[in-house]
Amino acid sequence: MLELLDEMRMHLNIDHHDTVSLIAQFVATQQTGERGSAAPIEASDIEGLRSGDSHGSIEAVDADGLDVAIGSHARGHRRCIRHSFSAPCSSVDDVSAEFHSLLQAARAWIGDALPLTSFERELAVGHLRTFVTRVGDVRDITPNLRQITFEGGLDDFVSIGGDQFLYVLLPPPGRSELTVDAGFSWASYEAMDPADRPVGAYYSVRAWNPATRRLDMWFVLHGDDGAASSWAQRVEPGSPVALWGPRTAYDPPATTSSHLIVVDETGFGAACAVLDQLLAADPLATVHLLAEVGDASGRVDVPAGPRVTVSWLDRGGAPPGSTSALVDAVRDTAVADDVYAFGAGESRRITEVRRHLR
Template identity: 35%
Template sequence: MPPTRPLRGERALTSTTAPARFVLFPLHVVRSTRITAHLARITLGGESLAGFVNGGLDQRIKLLLPQPGQTEPLTPPGAGEFGWYQSWRAMDPAVRPVLRTYTVRAQRRDPDEIDIDIAVQGDHGPGSRWAVKTAPGDRVIVCGPAVEEAGGVEFRLPPSADWVLLAGDESALPAVAAILDELPAGLPVRVFAEVEGPGEEGYLPTGRPGVEVTWLHRGEDVDPVLPTAVRAAELPPGEPYAWIAGEAASVRELRRHLVRERGIDRRAVCFMGYWRAGRTEDQRAEDGPAVDDD
């Protein structure tokens, strides 16, 4: 059963000087629900969430998970704006928390909770393994926003946009769903969602006027199908705003198509490499950006 009162130490870890935009929130798992074949919803709670300020849309957070054999993640020393991150990098990799980046799918008050939807692919990574095995009461740490306009929200709809393009794979679906929740009613939206198979198609909301979703089934093929599908599609007229996320190489290819072949202003294309084939997020921390703005 989930804890009925805040667990010891679940107060946000902040600096004693100027308020930081992002702080560490010690939290516990409230519940875990499988919502599609490859997406699990992890609900986190804790007293510290009273200070969590969700920016909405594609708000990203860092999730710090315990290493195997640990009952909770070790808290990286350091205070202030991301001071913990340098400390985390300096920790022994055998004991430092597993670091993963996710989107806040929803936030609620009374009680304070946040939902994080995680793409699970069997035994293919520590984040996926944790999402499958976690249980109520498990301890984690979230680095998240503590003030308004803290950052971590990349989707910025310009007032001049006539329509919106959203494109991504399973890792981007939670952000796509959160963005759809907040777009103006009636705004035309084309969504291209690359997934393994039809088991994921129940995730995005249906029946919203102006929203057309194209599901792309990759099957067991590891090669992305997203860039090819968008390249072959007939897109709406007018001035677009594009948001694309997922595997870095696929995102890079799709962005180049939109800018170079479709003639879309590069400033109207928001793009993020959420992951890179063959590299874990811990390794990517040493790599630099997953997608270069070229």
Template identity: 30%
Template sequence: MTDIRDLTPHMRRIRLAGEDLSRFAKFGGMHIRMLFPTREVPDPLWPVLGGNGLPVWPADDRRPVARVYTIRALDVEKGIIDVDFLIHTGESVGSTWAMQAAPGMKVGIMGPVGRPVRQAEWYVLGADETGLPALARLLETLPAETKGVAFVEIANDGERQKIANPTRIEVHLLTRDGVAAGEDRRLAEAVRSVAWPQDGSAFGWFAAEAAAAKIVREYWRDTLGLAAIRRWRLPIGGVALPD
């Protein structure tokens, strides 16, 4: 770990440094599996590659805890990976680690994991803070001619952050303003209200608390008849569907 920066009161960006990071750019390079030390296992042993190509994990008393996070930015030449962490109360290995992070600390990473987003001419995107790093990464890497609409739910105006969006996707911010995360239905309802184009290729992507993801998933699948549901391997509920 080489750098720590608070983007908002509850979003912390941590820069990781390593060698030979080119494999993390494969398959769209959206997500990694991070391996965290914990209070119970402060000095874990990292898994090694077995003869069958699968990881061989240490015994439980030396095993790190694994969680999936988004690669917010990757620079293979400089050997750095940026990962954004939502800082919040409650039982969260990643958030707890990020709050205590300091330059020089070590963490393990594996991957990349997950599937790349299907290329399309038009997108509908939705995320709360848990899915925001991935949604922001999409906005910053999709082709400039891409059209569509994106909805981002945040706690309040203090959680706004800059996203370099070169696309033609319209971004709308929704603030909960005191409503607890997972209890505000406006994000799911906003995504459900979007009229999909009748021509051209289109793709829907959603990453948020499980209750909101369930609403969107069932609407896209059961009401609109969209197919090929895929769950994103994020630490939250999520769904992505092509037309």
């Protein structure tokens, strides 16, 4: 968990430094405000964040909180501050939820004085919705991949296609009823009693049927390793659930001539959804799919096209992320200069793939 959290920390510092600076400035003002609340916004805070003079970083993340640093290029000083989470986290998804609520608190503090940061634009904070729905059907695709269909409460859902994904909000551990409604946000999450907070994780949409208003997701079954996996293993039709989103990351530029998709079981749903969209727009799209699987029994039917190549990489029963099969296959694959690569899988291996391609 600590290794994955450190990867998250590096990703945020490198790709979303403006968001991290906002959070660091907000955390710093909490130390000077009354009873842990943030101090009023100073004009210098706003100007520093706008100009980039105020630069923040996440120095460390663990189950109990994060350490941030905030500095000023002009004044040359740097402060390190500890932010404690509202409750100890038992998974990376718990930490992600704490980060979401912290970001919304920082946005509430600074208001419209600062334009949306890069991570906020990616999240479309304030525009994503919560859909309260229920399980309509459960069907096993492979021995360890389960399709769960959601129905009801989705009349206003608008599909954004591609690898669209949502945060699946589940009842708190040991409970069967949802503790959230359609008004849920990460700001409200922070205000909830820890015992009432939903658990969950991000999942991609395999298929959306606008005629029936039903939505399919694929869940990897790996025992009780995670609240969502444990839920998916036991869920029955009629079970309540909420979905927050959708968001998407898949965004190839218009100049793309070929596509490289790199996934393990956790990314099969996203890969098939992306292929559906690509082939609907261009039946002759050039795509190479590298798909890692535990063994042959885990293979799925993949949308086919005359220029779609699928390479199955069997781990021989080894756990996901425990072999170098994916990154080795990418290293052995010839790619065009204008290839667009999309990856979804075990974090450490996808990080290696990204580093190699860059």
